[in-house]
Amino acid sequence: MRFQPTEDQLALRAGVRGLLERRFGRDALRAAVDSGGLDRRLWRELGEAGFFALRLPEAEGGVGLGLPEAVLAFEEAGRALLPGPLVATHLAAGTVPGAATGETVVTAVHGGLVTWLDGADVVRGDAAGAVPLRSVDPLTPLHRAAVAGAPDPLFMLLTAAEQLGTAGRAGELAVRYARTREQFGRPIGAFQAVQRLCAESLVRVEVARAAVYAAAVTADPVDMAAARLLADEAAVRGARDCLQVHGGMGFTWEADVHLCLKRAWVRAQCGGSVTESEELLAGDLLGEPA
Amino acid sequence: MDLAHTPEEDEFRARLREWLAKALPSLPPKPSPDDWPGRRAYDLGWQRMLYDAGYADVHWDASPTTRLIFLEETEKAGAPYVGANFVGLLHAGPTIAAEGTAGQRARWLPPILRGDEVWCQGFSEPDAGSDLASLRTRARKDGDHYVVSGSKIWTSHAEVADWCELLVRTDGDAPRHRGITWLAMPMDAPGVTVRPLRTLAGSTEFAEVFLDEVRVPVANRVGEENDGWRVTMVTLSFERGTAFVGEVVACRRVLGEVAREARANGRWDDPAVRRRLGRLNAEFRALWRLTQWNVSEAEASGGMPGVGGSVFKLRYSRARQELYDAAAEVLGAASLDLDRRWVLDRLSSLSYTIAAGTSEIQRNIVAERILGLPKGR
Ligand SMILES: Cc1cc2nc3c(=O)[nH]c(=O)nc-3n(C[C@H](O)[C@H](O)[C@H](O)COP(=O)(O)OP(=O)(O)OC[C@H]3O[C@@H](n4cnc5c(N)ncnc54)[C@H](O)[C@@H]3O)c2cc1C
Numbered sequence: 001m002r003f004q005p006t007e008d009q010l011a012l013r014a015g016v017r018g019l020l021e022r023r024f025g026r027d028a029l030r031a032a033v034d035s036g037g038l039d040r041r042l043w044r045e046l047g048e049a050g051f052f053a054l055r056l057p058e059a060e061g062g063v064g065l066g067l068p069e070a071v072l073a074f075e076e077a078g079r080a081l082l083p084g085p086l087v088a089t090h091l092a093a094g095t096v097p098g099a100a101t102g103e104t105v106v107t108a109v110h111g112g113l114v115t116w117l118d119g120a121d122v123v124r125g126d127a128a129g130a131v132p133l134r135s136v137d138p139l140t141p142l143h144r145a146a147v148a149g150a151p152d153p154l155f156m157l158l159t160a161a162e163q164l165g166t167a168g169r170a171g172e173l174a175v176r177y178a179r180t181r182e183q184f185g186r187p188i189g190a191f192q193a194v195q196r197l198c199a200e201s202l203v204r205v206e207v208a209r210a211a212v213y214a215a216a217v218t219a220d221p222v223d224m225a226a227a228r229l230l231a232d233e234a235a236v237r238g239a240r241d242c243l244q245v246h247g248g249m250g251f252t253w254e255a256d257v258h259l260c261l262k263r264a265w266v267r268a269q270c271g272g273s274v275t276e277s278e279e280l281l282a283g284d285l286l287g288e289p290a
Numbered sequence: 291m292d293l294a295h296t297p298e299e300d301e302f303r304a305r306l307r308e309w310l311a312k313a314l315p316s317l318p319p320k321p322s323p324d325d326w327p328g329r330r331a332y333d334l335g336w337q338r339m340l341y342d343a344g345y346a347d348v349h350w351d352a353s354p355t356t357r358l359i360f361l362e363e364t365e366k367a368g369a370p371y372v373g374a375n376f377v378g379l380l381h382a383g384p385t386i387a388a389e390g391t392a393g394q395r396a397r398w399l400p401p402i403l404r405g406d407e408v409w410c411q412g413f414s415e416p417d418a419g420s421d422l423a424s425l426r427t428r429a430r431k432d433g434d435h436y437v438v439s440g441s442k443i444w445t446s447h448a449e450v451a452d453w454c455e456l457l458v459r460t461d462g463d464a465p466r467h468r469g470i471t472w473l474a475m476p477m478d479a480p481g482v483t484v485r486p487l488r489t490l491a492g493s494t495e496f497a498e499v500f501l502d503e504v505r506v507p508v509a510n511r512v513g514e515e516n517d518g519w520r521v522t523m524v525t526l527s528f529e530r531g532t533a534f535v536g537e538v539v540a541c542r543r544v545l546g547e548v549a550r551e552a553r554a555n556g557r558w559d560d561p562a563v564r565r566r567l568g569r570l571n572a573e574f575r576a577l578w579r580l581t582q583w584n585v586s587e588a589e590a591s592g593g594m595p596g597v598g599g600s601v602f603k604l605r606y607s608r609a610r611q612e613l614y615d616a617a618a619e620v621l622g623a624a625s626l627d628l629d630r631r632w633v634l635d636r637l638s639s640l641s642y643t644i645a646a647g648t649s650e651i652q653r654n655i656v657a658e659r660i661l662g663l664p665k666g667r
Contacts, residue, residue, distance in 0.1 A: 001299075001355050003586035005291050068291040175661050190664040192650075195657030199604075202656055206601050210579035211572070217293050226572035275565065282568035285549035 003213070005072065012065075013072040019049055020080040026256070029081055033138050033259070038084050038105065038119040047102020051077075051086075052093045056100055062093065067154075071161040071216040078165025078235075081259055083139040085116045087158040088124065096122050109149035110270045117143045125149045137262035151272040153221040157212070159271045160224070160231035163264060164205070164212050167234035170260045171201040174242040181247075188245070197241040201234075208234035222284045225277040232271065235264035293582060295355070303359050309343055310367040317370070323493050323634075330408060330450040333373035337405030346403040349379050350387055354588045358581070361536035366543070371536070374447050378402040378409035381526075382455045385472075389513045389521050398453070398474065410451035412442040412475070412499060413522070419444075420651050422457075423466045423519065427501060429458035429473070431508070436460070436473060438481075438504040444645075448484045448497035451477050456506075461516050472518035474510040481505075491637040492628075526647070534606055535581055541613055542574045544632070548613070552620045566616050573609045577602070600652040601660070607642035607649060614639045 005013065023042055024032075032039065046052065054070050056062020063069075070090070077086055085107035089099050098104030098121075107116050109125030117123065117130060118141060130143035175198050178189030188194045208230040215223035239261035243250035250257045268274070295303070318335065321328030340346045348360045372379055383402045386394055401407040418425040427440025438458055445454070454475045461469030475482070481504035486494040513521040549567050552558040584598045614636035618625035625633060643649045657663045 001295055001358075001582065001586050002292055002590070003583050004590055009291055175663065178663055187664050189657070190666055192654065192657075192666045195661075195663050195666050196650075196653050198661055198663060199653040199656035202661060203601050203604050206598075207576045207580055207605055210583045211576035213291055214293065214575075214579035214582070217291055222571075223575065226575045229569060229572040230576050275561075277572075278565040278568035279561075280568070281571040282549065282564040285546050285567055285571055286553060287546075 003217075005068075009069060009072055012069055013076060015049070016051070016073045016076040017079070019045070020076055020082060024080050024082055029256070029259070032083060036138070036141075038116060040105075043084065043089075043105060044102040046086075047100065052090050052102055053100035054090070056094045060094055062100060067157070067216040067219055068213065070158060071212060074158045074161035075165040075168070075212075078162030078167075079169045081139065081166065081169070081256075081263055085120060087155055087162070088115075088120075090158065091152070091154060092122070092124060096124075108155070109145045109147065110152070110155060111272050112145050112148045113266075113270050114143045114145050115140050115266070115270065117141070135266070137259075137266045139259065140263065140266045142266070148273070151276055153224040156228045156271050156277075157215055157224040159267050160208075160212050160215075160228040163228075163231035163235035163267055164208050166260050166264055166267075167201075167205045167208060167231065167238040170235070170238040170242040170257065171198070171205055173257065173260075174198050174201060174238075174245040177242075177246055177249075194245055197245055201238045201241050204230075204234040204238060222280060225280045228271050229274070229277055229281075232264070232268045232274070236261070236268060239264050295359070299355055299359060302356055303363060306345070306360065306363050307367070309345075310363065310369060313339055313343065314367060314369060320370075326450050326494070330374045333370060333375055334405035334408070336370040337372075337375050337379075337403075341404050346405075350384060354585045358535060358585045362539050365536045365539040374408050374450055375402070375405065377411045377447065377451075377455065378407065378453075381411065382409040382453070382474075385455070385521060385524055386474075386512055388524055389472075393509075394474075394512060407452040408447060408450055409453045409455060410445050410448045410477070412445055412448075412454040412456040414444045415441060416443050420648060422522075423470070425457055425459060425470065427456075427458050428462070429460050429471060429506070431460075432505075434508050435505045436471075436508060436511070438473070438475070438501050438506055440501050442499040442501070444487070444496045445484075445499050446496045448477070448499050449486055449494065453477060454499070457518055457522060460518075464516060467519040469516050470518040470522070471515050472512045472521040473506050474512060475504065475506050479504050479506065489638075490640065491634055534603065535585075537610070538574060538577050538581055538606065541610055542578065544617070544635075545570055545574060545613060548617045548620055548632070551617075555620070555622075557620045557622070563616075563620065566619070570609070570613055570616055573612070577606055577609060580605075600647075600655045603646070604649055604652045604656070610642050611639045 050063040051073060053062040054065050054073060058064035088108035089106040092106040093100035096104055096106050099106050104122055105120045106122045106124060107114055107120035109127055114127050114130055117127060126147050127145050130145045133142045133144055135142040178194050178198055179187055181188050211227040211230045215227040239257060243257045246255055246257055249255050321332050348357055379402060383399060386398050413422060415425050415427060429436040429438045454477055456473045456475045458471055458473055459469050460471040481502040483500040485498045487496055487498055489495050552563055557563050580602055584602060614632055617632040618636055621630060624630045627633060654666055658665055
């Protein structure tokens with residue numbers, strides 16, 4: 001049993017992280033918040049790097065890798081808070097022309113919501129009569145769709161991987177701030193109440209990581225539903241606790257914390273109904289087929 | 291990243307399964323929880339069966355993955371828990387194996403494996419719990435003996451133990467962590483008095499141990515004099531690293547039983563109950579994955595459990611309590627009846643956020659040792 005990522009998988013993750021640090025570092029993130037549009041050039045670069053074609057067979061021009069690799073890549077996208085309908089485009093590779101190379105931006109209806117409806121070239125699912133919302137997340141334009149859209153376990157899992165990445169970023173932001181911010185003549189990270197927030201964040205991330213990676217290995221829908229619940233929790237609570245650690249600074253537009261929290265909220269809704277995930281997991285306890 | 295097993299591991303699992311199917315029916319009936327001598331005999335009888343079948347040293351010598359398979363299969367088959375042999379098998383044994391001399395290993399390890407001798411853990415004292423390094427039980431040297439006086443508390447299985455892994459202060463002037471020594475103390479030595487303590491579950495799981503001028507041979511010291519703290523850290527990493535693995539499997543089984551009970555008594559029709567149980571399913575699946583992750587990491591890094599045990603213990607101890615709280619919701623008024631199943635388990639689950647280091651202390655460890663935050667106050 002080698003549950004740890006392999007050398008190749010670590011290299012892939014480092015590659016994605018490097019690309020995103022160069023192309024979508026903190027300054028780019030803040031610039032995107034101000035400009036609000038989708039960066040088509042970055043989208044194509046991601047396509048060239050194989051981000052969308054990762055799981056497409058080599059015979060079809062893809063990279064020929066599997067779900068575990070995809071999960072590692074999406075975790076990095078989540079860490080970078082990379083905006084756009086990444087999961088929908090990835091899942092459309094091989095079906096929608098241009099999706100694999102990043103020429104075509106594909107979005108989809110999930111959980112009664114559509115992200116980036118105006119920015120996308122192709123919409124999967126029924127978005128007829130979708131109504132724009134004033135989105136809580138400055139980096140995710142949202143429409144409300146009339147129909148919920150069928151739940152898709154793969155969409156759920158890759159979204160969970162993004163949540164995991166964002167949860168990790170929030171935890172790291174909190175720890176970094178706790179080490180440097182001083183009050184009462186010492187770093188606030190020396191206070192147990194602050195340590196507690198940071199420690200609980202890490203525990204949630206590690207539990208979610210085990211669940212998300214395992215679901216990628218087994219590709220079992222019940223595992224995917226479990227991964228989703230834990231990753232949502234890690235991202236949403238992690239961002240909240242990070243905000244708390246930042247004090248007043250956390251409540252400002254300037255700190256990145258709110259971007260983590262808002263994206264986590266959006267993904268938690270788009271991942272499909274939480275109730276359905278819980279019911280699936282409950283049915284599993286009685287041995288009912290997923 | 292995979293969860294696949296090697297052919298050897300699969301074969302180990304298949305052989306073990308086959309043996310369990312034959313061995314378990316020959317076990318004597320389970321003694322009542324209050325019958326300590328009976329429990330000792332039962333637990334040691336099981337250890338002896340494992341020994342005869344060649345599985346006794348699986349906790350020490352097998353690879354982490356093989357140990358995981360062992361715990362998974364024995365738990366699934368409903369085999370007895372390590373019970374009275376817990377301290378010997380899971381901490382004293384590994385500590386002696388890692389830190390003891392050849393003679394000490396030869397003296398103490400075989401009886402643990404054969405199920406002949408029971409150990410208990412004499413670390414905590416009335417005034418030294420979380421702050422273990424403040425322990426005050428003294429030992430002064432007198433010829434080739436240490437003479438030990440003081441008292442220990444919360445000592446699990448003390449009533450039926452043959453040996454105690456005892457922490458004593460051998461240098462009162464040294465900095466707190468430096469003056470501590472690890473001794474193997476025979477429980478029948480003159481001057482040892484055991485006073486059982488009743489737990490909130492009504493049973494006597496642990497005891498107070500009074501030590502009045504107890505003579506312990508210097509030869510029973512594991513590690514150097516005044517180096518006991520380091521030896522203890524070895525013990526504790528075993529305790530947190532591997533002790534709870536089998537129990538996650540048990541919790542997953544109980545959760546399924548709770549769901550079936552809910553369906554039988556109608557509580558399943560309440561969506562809130564279903565959702566709560568569904569969430570717990572996600573929780574225990576994830577904890578099992580985290581277990582596999584930790585085991586796989588231990589295997590990659592040479593077998594020593596690391597601080598990851600604290601991450602696991604924090605979450606597991608809470609989840610276990612939530613599981614039995616959910617069972618209580620399903621049982622309704624019956625959850626107040628001590629004769630109903632899960633009620634005693636619910637009571638005993640209350641100790642998991644305390645024993646082997648409280649959740650607060652585990653959080654301190656995570657914050658300081660994993661996240662590198664400044665030392666807390
Ligand atoms: C069922 C059971 C079995 C046990 N078996 C054994 C055994 O076999 N051998 C043995 O040696 N011991 C055993 N113990 C003892 C156990 O290890 C201690 O109870 C535990 O370490 C806590 O110590 P304490 O009880 O003195 O609590 P205290 O240390 O007094 O703690 C009281 C409260 O204060 C909090 N606290 C203390 N210090 C800090 C801090 N620095 N930061 C934040 N919060 C803090 C604690 O978290 C807790 O909430 C057992 C305990 C139980 C419940």
